[in-house]
Amino acid sequence: MDFFSSPLVHTLDLVGIFVFALSGALLAVRRNFDVFGLAVLAEVTGLGGGLFRDVVIGAVPPAAFTDLGYFLTPLVATVIVFFLHPVVERINKAVLVFDAAGLGLFCVAGTLKAHEFGLSLTASAVLGLATAAGGGVLRDVLANEVPSLLRWDREMYAVPAVVGATATALLIHWDRATPVAMAAAAVLAFVLRLLALRYNWRAPRAWNRRSATADES
Amino acid sequence: MDFFSSPLVHTLDLVGIFVFALSGALLAVRRNFDVFGLAVLAEVTGLGGGLFRDVVIGAVPPAAFTDLGYFLTPLVATVIVFFLHPVVERINKAVLVFDAAGLGLFCVAGTLKAHEFGLSLTASAVLGLATAAGGGVLRDVLANEVPSLLRWDREMYAVPAVVGATATALLIHWDRATPVAMAAAAVLAFVLRLLALRYNWRAPRAWNRRSATADES
Amino acid sequence: MDFFSSPLVHTLDLVGIFVFALSGALLAVRRNFDVFGLAVLAEVTGLGGGLFRDVVIGAVPPAAFTDLGYFLTPLVATVIVFFLHPVVERINKAVLVFDAAGLGLFCVAGTLKAHEFGLSLTASAVLGLATAAGGGVLRDVLANEVPSLLRWDREMYAVPAVVGATATALLIHWDRATPVAMAAAAVLAFVLRLLALRYNWRAPRAWNRRSATADES
Numbered sequence: 031m032d033f034f035s036s037p038l039v040h041t042l043d044l045v046g047i048f049v050f051a052l053s054g055a056l057l058a059v060r061r062n063f064d065v066f067g068l069a070v071l072a073e074v075t076g077l078g079g080g081l082f083r084d085v086v087i088g089a090v091p092p093a094a095f096t097d098l099g100y101f102l103t104p105l106v107a108t109v110i111v112f113f114l115h116p117v118v119e120r121i122n123k124a125v126l127v128f129d130a131a132g133l134g135l136f137c138v139a140g141t142l143k144a145h146e147f148g149l150s151l152t153a154s155a156v157l158g159l160a161t162a163a164g165g166g167v168l169r170d171v172l173a174n175e176v177p178s179l180l181r182w183d184r185e186m187y188a189v190p191a192v193v194g195a196t197a198t199a200l201l202i203h204w205d206r207a208t209p210v211a212m213a214a215a216a217v218l219a220f221v222l223r224l225l226a227l228r229y230n231w232r233a234p235r236a237w238n239r240r241s242a243t244a245d246e247s
Numbered sequence: 248m249d250f251f252s253s254p255l256v257h258t259l260d261l262v263g264i265f266v267f268a269l270s271g272a273l274l275a276v277r278r279n280f281d282v283f284g285l286a287v288l289a290e291v292t293g294l295g296g297g298l299f300r301d302v303v304i305g306a307v308p309p310a311a312f313t314d315l316g317y318f319l320t321p322l323v324a325t326v327i328v329f330f331l332h333p334v335v336e337r338i339n340k341a342v343l344v345f346d347a348a349g350l351g352l353f354c355v356a357g358t359l360k361a362h363e364f365g366l367s368l369t370a371s372a373v374l375g376l377a378t379a380a381g382g383g384v385l386r387d388v389l390a391n392e393v394p395s396l397l398r399w400d401r402e403m404y405a406v407p408a409v410v411g412a413t414a415t416a417l418l419i420h421w422d423r424a425t426p427v428a429m430a431a432a433a434v435l436a437f438v439l440r441l442l443a444l445r446y447n448w449r450a451p452r453a454w455n456r457r458s459a460t461a462d463e464s
Numbered sequence: 465m466d467f468f469s470s471p472l473v474h475t476l477d478l479v480g481i482f483v484f485a486l487s488g489a490l491l492a493v494r495r496n497f498d499v500f501g502l503a504v505l506a507e508v509t510g511l512g513g514g515l516f517r518d519v520v521i522g523a524v525p526p527a528a529f530t531d532l533g534y535f536l537t538p539l540v541a542t543v544i545v546f547f548l549h550p551v552v553e554r555i556n557k558a559v560l561v562f563d564a565a566g567l568g569l570f571c572v573a574g575t576l577k578a579h580e581f582g583l584s585l586t587a588s589a590v591l592g593l594a595t596a597a598g599g600g601v602l603r604d605v606l607a608n609e610v611p612s613l614l615r616w617d618r619e620m621y622a623v624p625a626v627v628g629a630t631a632t633a634l635l636i637h638w639d640r641a642t643p644v645a646m647a648a649a650a651v652l653a654f655v656l657r658l659l660a661l662r663y664n665w666r667a668p669r670a671w672n673r674r675s676a677t678a679d680e681s
Contacts, residue, residue, distance in 0.1 A: 058614070064667035066622045067614030081520070086298075088307035090522035095587040113671050153312040167389070172601070174610045176391045180275070180284030188283045233281035237330050303515075305524035370529040384606070393608045397492070397501030405500045450498035454547050 043139065044103050046132030051076035051107035052118065052125055054169045059115045061173050068112060071169055072104035079164030083140050083157045087147040126227060133187070134220035137162040137194040138212055142202075151199040158195030162219075163188060182235045186226040189233060194219025260356065261320050263349030268293035268324035269335065269342055271386045276332045278390050285329060288386055289321035296381030300357050300374045304364040343444060350404070351437035354379040354411040355429055359419075368416040375412030379436075380405060399452045403443040406450065411436025477573065478537050480566030485510035485541035486552065486559055488603045493549045495607050502546060505603055506538035513598030517574050517591045521581040560661060567621070568654035571596040571628040572646055576636075585633040592629030596653075597622060616669045620660040623667065628653025 054075030058068040077094040084092030094100050111118055118125065140161025144154040163179050166187075170177040178184045197215040201207045225231065271292030275285040294311040301309030311317050328335055335342065357378025361371035380396050383404075387394040395401045414432040418424045442448065488509030492502040511528040518526030528534050545552055552559065574595025578588040597613050600621070604611040612618045631649040635641045659665065 059670045061610070061614075062616055062669060063614045064616040064669055066620075066667050067616070068670065070614060070622075085302055085519055086308060086312065088305075088522075091520060091581070091583055091587065095520065095583055095590070098584065098586055101586060101590065111670065115670050147308070149308055149312055150315070152315055152318060153308065156312070156318065171388060171391075171605060172611060172614065174391065174605075174608065176278070177389060180278075180280045180287060180389065182279055182281040182284070186283075188287075233283050235279060235281055236276045236285065236328065236332050302519055303525060303529065305522075364525070366525055366529055367532070369532055369535060370525065373529070373535065388605060388608075391608065393495070394606060397495075397497045397504060397606065399496055399498040399501070403500075405504075450500050452496060452498050453493045453502065453545065453549050 039135075039139070040099075042131075042135050044099055045128065046135045047076040047100060047103045048107050049125060049128035049132050050079075050165050051104035052111060053129060053166070054104070055108050055111035056115065056118060056122075056125075057169060057173055057175075059111060065108070065112055069105060069108045071172060072108045072111070073101070074172060075165040075169040076104040076107070077101075077165065078168040079136060079161040079166075080140070082164045082168075083144060083161045086157065086160075087144050087149060089143070089147060127224065130190075130220050130223035130227070133162050133191055133223055134194055134216040134218070137191040137219050138198045138216045141195045141198040142207070142212070145199075145202055151203055154202075155192075155195040155199040158198060159188065159191045162191040162195070182232060184232070186231050186233050187223070189231075190219040190222035190226065193222055256352075256356070257316075259348075259352050261316055262345065263352045264293040264317060264320045265324050266342060266345035266349050267296075267382050268321035269328060270346060270383070271321070272325050272328035273332065273335060273339075273342075274386060274390055274392075276328060282325070282329055286322060286325045288389060289325045289328075290318070291389060292382040292386040293321040293324070294318075294382065295385040296353060296378040296383075297357070299381045299385075300361060300378045303374065303377075304361050304366060306360070306364060344441065347407075347437050347440035347444070350379050350408055350440055351411055351433040351435070354408040354436050355415045355433045358412045358415040359424070359429070362416075362419055368420055371419075372409075372412040372416040375415060376405065376408045379408040379412075399449060401449070403448045403450050404440070406448075407436040407439035407443065410439055473569075473573070474533075476565075476569050478533055479562065480569045481510040481534060481537045482541050483559060483562035483566050484513075484599050485538035486545060487563060487600070488538070489542050489545035490549065490552060490556075490559075491603060491607055491609075493545060499542070499546055503539060503542045505606060506542045506545070507535070508606060509599040509603040510538040510541070511535075511599065512602040513570060513595040513600075514574070516598045516602075517578060517595045520591065520594075521578055521583060523577070523581060561658065564624075564654050564657035564661070567596050567625055567657055568628055568650040568652070571625040571653050572632045572650045575629045575632040576641070576646070579633075579636055585637055588636075589626075589629040589633040592632060593622065593625045596625040596629070616666060618666070620665050620667050621657070623665075624653040624656035624660065627656055 051072035054071035055068045058071040077100060081092045081094045084090065137158045141154045141158030144157035145151065149157065167177045167179055179187055194215050197218060198212065201211050201215065268289035271288035272285045275288040294317060298309045298311045301307065354375045358371045358375030361374035362368065366374065384394045384396055396404055411432050414435060415429065418428050418432065485506035488505035489502045492505040511534060515526045515528045518524065571592045575588045575592030578591035579585065583591065601611045601613055613621055628649050631652060632646065635645050635649065
């Protein structure tokens with residue numbers, strides 16, 4: 031997997047962690063946490079998905095603890111949000127675009143890493159999804175909110191990641207996991223997420239669900 | 248542990264995962280989650296307890312990621328609940344009976360697997376309990392609810408699992424871990440749980456707790 | 465690391481687990497959980513931080529499952545709180561002092577253990593913090609509350625742990641990790657926490673945060 035250990039991909043990895051961390055720190059500001067709460071939510075959001083994947087596949091100590099850049103990147107996001115959060119919130123759309131890029135990259139990279147550790151294609155795709163979405167789920171659990179991943183009233187987040195992870199698994203299966211093909215899978219997930227945001231795509235709720243009895247809080 | 252790798256036990260295992268997954272998907276419907284939220288809660292509830300046990304004892308990658316049947320079973324439960332949730336809720340009592348069966352099987356199987364990986368009898372029994380109850384706790388945490396395992400106003404769930412896991416540990420200690428004896432331990436936990444449901448058995452709260460000051464939400 | 469496997473340190477370790485467990489059981493009483501909920505919150509609060517560290521560094525099965533004393537200590541705390549919780553709440557200040565002692569010991573011991581398992585100094589210090597603060601975070605998540613670690617309106621908890629863990633990492637770096645120096649690092653964290661409690665030290669919120677729009681619940 032030369033491509034995925036290249037400097038370019040490592041940079042993209044850090045960009046993904048950075049934008050995920052921004053979303054964690056911004057939620058911490060909205061919840062009125064202190065500066066340390068900002069840092070914890072930034073670290074958890076940026077690194078949580080990969081940490082979960084690494085613990086499950088037995089890649090310990092996880093990359094989050096062996097690569098200093100992984101640890102420092104969320105702290106940079108914390109400092110920026112600490113001082114400039116009104117600005118960052120105003121450019122929230124830009125953050126969402128970067129977050130979509132992180133989603134695309136992480137679902138592909140997570141699938142590849144799980145497969146390298148000997149997991150089946152299905153399991154690898156599931157862990158690709160977990161890598162991309164896990165940090166956000168941990169962020170919401172720590173902030174005592176219903177994970178936005180699960181909520182009906184949020185734009186689709188999981189579907190693009192599932193598509194990207196599945197495409198990656200199929201490419202491995204067909205022995206076509208070239209750098210270009212992997213990049214295409216990441217871009218596919220990225221574009222799907224952008225389309226979901228642009229057109230408010232939502233996944234359906236249970237069939238025949240009476241919205242009148244909605245008890246979502 | 249021939250007995251516990253037999254086709255019969257594997258089938259019972261899948262049944263246990265299936266009914267746990269049903270309870271997760273039903274909670275997701277009640278919380279108004281989208282179809283993907285149903286699938287996530289179903290997977291987490293069905294596989295979470297075993298996943299926690301496997302990570303703790305170092306059995307990585309966990310069975311949840313190496314056995315395709317384990318992954319697909321919660322998806323079947325998701326599809327059923329998606330289309331038929333009013334029916335499933337009406338037969339909620341049947342689901343509770345299956346869930347009790349899953350509880351009985353998982354506390355025995357979890358204890359055995361932990362002991363196979365070299366843990367002490369006490370630690371194995373604790374992990375047996377964690378296998379049986381862990382999925383439900385993760386389900387409630389993700390749905391942003393107080394875990395029903397901990398709540399005073401729910402019928403006893405942990406005590407049957409503790410009894411079943413302890414019985415299994417004692418059988419191992421006495422060198423009597425035969426298939427029949429293991430099955431008896433599972434049935435014991437199963438029956439205790441059914442009795443708790445039938446007669447509304449509840450565990451006591453702290454001694455002298457003034458219910459007037461109850462701040463449970 | 466002779467010093468940290470000495471009987472004295474093992475005793476201090478159990479004292480730390482005990483007071484952390486007291487805080488978990490007391491929260492369970494306040495939340496009106498049943499006796500089993502008390503035991504679960506006591507175990508999770510007392511052992512959760514070390515369990516997380518051990519899983520991340522690959523020290524499986526974790527110490528929490530190999531040392532019977534670690535498992536039994538939270539149960540003793542549960543029994544005491546079950547019968548005497550009004551008394552324990554009245555001596556809450558004494559509990560906070562012991563909790564500060566546990567904080568000091570755990571941030572040092574956690575950093576040392578992570579470094580023994582080959583992690584870098586930075587990663588070791590982060591895991592020292594996680595060892596000291598992780599149990600409390602898990603306690604609050606299970607009780608469906610915002611972790612007090614993150615909240616602005618609570619006295620600083622993380623900063624003393626960060627200072628103690630960083631001091632330990634620096635001592636290792638300078639090859640000065642003698643028993644006396646380690647003890648001094650633990651006492652430093654302990655005293656900082658006591659001062660934070662005494663003078664209501666709080667970490668700042670995000671710069672320019674309008675408190676009028678506080679949406680903390």
